[in-house]
Amino acid sequence: MRAVSGSSLAAFQADFVASLFDPLASSALAAQPAFAVCRNTVMSGCIDALQANFPSVARLVGSDWFRAASATYVRTDPPHDGRLLMYGERFADFLAGFEPARELPYLPGVARLDRLWIEAHTAADASAVEAARLAQLSPEQLGATRLAPHPAARWCHVADLPVYSIWSTSRQGIDPPGAFVWHGEGALLTRPAADVQRQPLEASGCVFLDACADGQTLAQAASAALGHAPELDIAALLSQLLSAGALTVGPTPNNGNHP
Numbered sequence: 001m002r003a004v005s006g007s008s009l010a011a012f013q014a015d016f017v018a019s020l021f022d023p024l025a026s027s028a029l030a031a032q033p034a035f036a037v038c039r040n041t042v043m044s045g046c047i048d049a050l051q052a053n054f055p056s057v058a059r060l061v062g063s064d065w066f067r068a069a070s071a072t073y074v075r076t077d078p079p080h081d082g083r084l085l086m087y088g089e090r091f092a093d094f095l096a097g098f099e100p101a102r103e104l105p106y107l108p109g110v111a112r113l114d115r116l117w118i119e120a121h122t123a124a125d126a127s128a129v130e131a132a133r134l135a136q137l138s139p140e141q142l143g144a145t146r147l148a149p150h151p152a153a154r155w156c157h158v159a160d161l162p163v164y165s166i167w168s169t170s171r172q173g174i175d176p177p178g179a180f181v182w183h184g185e186g187a188l189l190t191r192p193a194a195d196v197q198r199q200p201l202e203a204s205g206c207v208f209l210d211a212c213a214d215g216q217t218l219a220q221a222a223s224a225a226l227g228h229a230p231e232l233d234i235a236a237l238l239s240q241l242l243s244a245g246a247l248t249v250g251p252t253p254n255n256g257n258h259p
């Protein structure tokens with residue numbers, strides 16, 4: 001048997017992958033009748049993965065629309081990770097530039113929240129900070145304390161669009177109770193135990209978590225949040241984040257959890 005050189009094998013693999021995701025490929029591989037079966041199987045598997053990873057988007061637009069859009073996405077951004085649960089990292093960006101989705105401006109935000117749910121679900125475990133621990137500190141000590149977002153915490157805010165309300169009802173598979181109030185909304189996803197939890201979060205809360213992720217003290221994070229919303233009740237916000245299990249001991253480097 002003739003040995004295959006590393007460069008020849010790499011070239012064959014690159015040609016194989018390119019032919020899988022390019023329906024117009026004219027390679028010798030693509031010309032083989034059986035290759036179409038392989039291509040269809042791979043494409044179907046990728047589309048199935050996207051439909052499982054973005055259930056809120058799929059429910060909003062319907063299966064046929066979703067699968068047609070996903071086929072276009074797969075050809076432009078095939079999987080780079082064998083774990084298909086992680087597939088679709090750039091799907092929200094794709095939808096933002098996808099012409100048929102132009103009349104659905106909330107769709108990229110819904111896709112982003114579906115993606116953040118996966119990230120929260122698969123993130124590392126860690127112990128969340130308990131309120132009782134912070135209650136033992138003096139005001140000066142508390143202000144100088146650095147807390148970091150929990151590894152499973154994810155948050156975002158979308159201006160002018162009720163993305164959290166749309167996403168949450170679709171994610172639960174229920175119809176909205178009535179017309180949405182068309183204003184900006186934010187979301188906080190955490191995983192204090194085994195299950196991902198979700199709740200609305202004001203833009204000032206996202207600013208606070210951004211500051212914590214950047215290694216700032218609680219006093220600095222509070223100042224940043226108050227700069228965004230002077231009427232903000234910092235004590236109530238901190239209580240919300242602690243109850244959600246969104247904070248852990250810091251400091252840590254910016255971990256990319258926030259937009």
